Amino acid sequence: MIDPNINTIGFEFYDGNEWIDTWDTTTGSRRLPQAVQISYTLKDDPMHTTRLFVVPIPASDVTSLNPYVSTSSAT
Numbered sequence: 001m002i003d004p005n006i007n008t009i010g011f012e013f014y015d016g017n018e019w020i021d022t023w024d025t026t027t028g029s030r031r032l033p034q035a036v037q038i039s040y041t042l043k044d045d046p047m048h049t050t051r052l053f054v055v056p057i058p059a060s061d062v063t064s065l066n067p068y069v070s071t072s073s074a075t
Contacts, residue, residue, distance in 0.1 A: 007048075009040040016067030024070070031068055032060040 002009065013023040013033035023033055039052040062068045 005042050005044055007041045007043045007045075009038065012037040012039070014062070015070075016062045016064050028070070029068065031062055032057045033068065034060045034062040 010021075012019040012021055014020075014035040014037070016034055019037060025031070035054050035056045037052055037054045039050050041048055041050055
């Protein structure tokens with residue numbers, strides 16, 4: 001359960017080159033991101049400070065030399 005004091009929460013995924021806001025393992029390449037960045041704000045923070053932390057994914061094979069390349073295409 002997420003802390004009830006969390007006002008907003010967001011996730012970004014490191015693809016070996018940059019942080020992206022979506023990650024899809026249901027189509028195309030079934031790889032894990034190199035890391036996940038979680039950002040959040042708290043309801044009781046009058047400054048609305050965005051806090052963040054990064055979770056490395058040790059099982060990922062994504063690196064700057066072997067980046068994730070999305071295979072989805074817009075129609």
